[in-house]
Amino acid sequence: MAVHFLHTSDWHLGQFFHNHDREYEHQQFLHWLKVQIKEKQPHALLIAGDIFDVINPASSAQKQLYQFLADVHELAPHMQTLMIAGNHDSGYRIEQVEPFLTKFNAKAVGIIAKNPDGSFDLDRLLVPIYNANKQIVAWCLTLPYLRNAEITGLNEHTHNAQDAIRYLHEQLIDAAKARKTPDQALILMSHAHMQGGETSDSERPIVIGNEEALSTSLFDDSIDYVALGHLHKPQRVGQEHIRYSGSPIPLSFSERHYKHQVLEVHIDPTLADSARFKFESLVVPRTVDLIRIRSTLSEVVNAVQALEIGEIQALNQRHFLEIEYTTDAPPPVDLRQQIEQALPPNRYRLLRLSRIYQQQLNTESSLSKIDLAPPTPESLFVRLWEKMGYEPDESVQRDFLQLLHEAQQDLDDEHA
Template sequence: MRLLHTSDWHLGQALHNYERTYEHQRFLDWLLDTIVAEQADALLIAGDIFDTANPSASAQKQLYRFLREARERAPQLDIVVIAGNHDSPGRLEAPAPLLEAHGTSVIGNIIRNAEGVIDLERLLVPLRGKDGAIAAWCLAVPFLRPGDVPRIEAPDEGADPYLKGIGLLYEQAFALARGKCADGQAIVAMGHCHMVNGEPSNDSERRIVIGGTDALPAGIFDPAIAYAALGHLHLAQRVGQKEHLRYCGSPLPLSFAETGYKHQVVRVDLAGGKAVDVTPLMVPRSVELLRVPPQPAPLEQALAALEALDLADLPHELQPFLEVRVLLDAPEPGLRGRIEAALAGKPVRLAKIEPTRKRDPSNAETAALSLEQLAELQPDDIFRRLYLQQYGEEAHPEHLSAFAELMLAVPSEPGKP
């Protein structure tokens, strides 16, 4: 059978106040055509479908319209969706009874019974080939919070109970799937997590830091698993140099740090219980992201580079987004005005001005940050800075662990990630 693996759509995302509905729709239209052209049997969407826990009505309509059209154009297609750390598990699962009738399985929550035992059965989704027979079993594991994993009563000394719990959950789910497998059927895993040595995009990915551990080892996946479809990291990459353990990456650049990424979905062919072919399918980029100059440069050089821009005259929705990178010795009150003047009449959308100031490396922690830099700080960055400022030393792992669990326990405000 043939699978397509995608993740990290981040529907509803805005790039520095520019909404991106057009770009997402172009990707979804391409994906529909690809499903048909590749004669896919299943589509695996590995989390972060939405950019926030409370997505807009238009973002939700975009998802459900896609699912309906996928069913219409490929009636045999099985679709499996798991929640990512940006998604609200409950909101994502709410329409599940309706979606199941149209071939879509949505796993957002880890459910326990009255005795506290995890319902592993609901994490196993059968995937059917073109003949209608089960060809594979999918371990659909959503983003796991500390309360989601099996409790480790007596963890090894120095072991992280959260990491151990994740490993145990995958082990239990795999054992259940193996018991259901007939000859020739494959086991495929899905997960939304940060794996060891995974290369992140810090400008657009919310870091997952639990118990002082921010990455999981590839060993949590049993060697008999045919393919692991991962989400969370936006750069397409293999895990541990293994062809069958992969992040497919996001389908479009979600920050200017991702302008050089090759965005893709991954086609996976299964036969005899194994992945016999794993092939990236490149996603066309409908709107370009430009960084001018490529490296921060003094203001006059930056302005000259902007004035030299020669861009095609495109409709507004196709005009590239622009980040201007300026190296300053001192504050420049008229910076935006001078940049806008240099861009006058050019078919480009100014999304971000990134001023970089020369700093004293010995005073890096107390140096003033620009508004753009403040906006890019993660909550744990702020915690670390405040702790260092207050106590004159780095925060201890147990403090970081407690702060991370607190952040995951606090529900997001409407409209906030």
């Protein structure tokens, strides 16, 4: 029996981008997705983590999600919505509303629970997907973002995180294979950083120096499709059926050229390997653009004046703009005012104005960029380390990132 589903992830509902909310953009995406669901009537919608941008999302962000679930249940009553927690989500929070989710044929898996004997509770991670005739057409192996405290120290196979992750995958896949019949597909949904995945600068690091990025060898040949979340760029990892759907909107300027999408997937386990799996990329329309101007100081005002014109009345619908300029001389003190006056009226939101210093050394140019964006803990640490006169040291930076990662986990657990 064939299974038909949509794969999406990394919505980051409630995100603020340089103090501007993205509610309008998310609402437009959700409206577009509802149209796709009404037309295509899939068996399931898979949301592979980072549903919200923070572990304590605003009520407006939660309302967006729950109103969407209510709406799509009315549009496609037989469709199941399966969600897992990402590293930005509180796994406990998204599971707390389970009675509410059940009314809309939705389920959220936020944590890795244990049985009374200390073993993994695999039953709650194996979710059947049904067709309109209530026949099981697939099993979804749901793996939320794996926190060390949830998976280590169970037995001799889980002394450290890497061993625990490998052991959990083996146990879960074995349990799924024991349940499935030949005409049922196996779909693994995970929020993780896979080796070989291409990152952007908006993703909170969940691995340190890529040393703990997971290998696709965790997925054996019995898995028909791996639905990944965490990396925002749509991409396959190694094999055709192991894919990140990517985020539905650009979450930073480094993502402005991404072709944001939702993946439509069909699997028929009864067909030969080359024919059993097919997918289509459903491109998400972009409603607010991210525009970057890089120019010399002498040309920057002309570049701004050359931007497309046409007023957009609502502030949250105007395009985002950042400007980077080079100059060998100090910029005029009223540069920002000059640029704002040159901007086409009521069409853009100027987020950043950054100067790039350029010096000629032995006919070679060296560039260093001053960025007016808020500093990150990592950048502050690097600056302080260099200010103290120490040479760059990857091992020290890796240790700092590990401590930062553990502190973030502790905060997530406290607020869960």
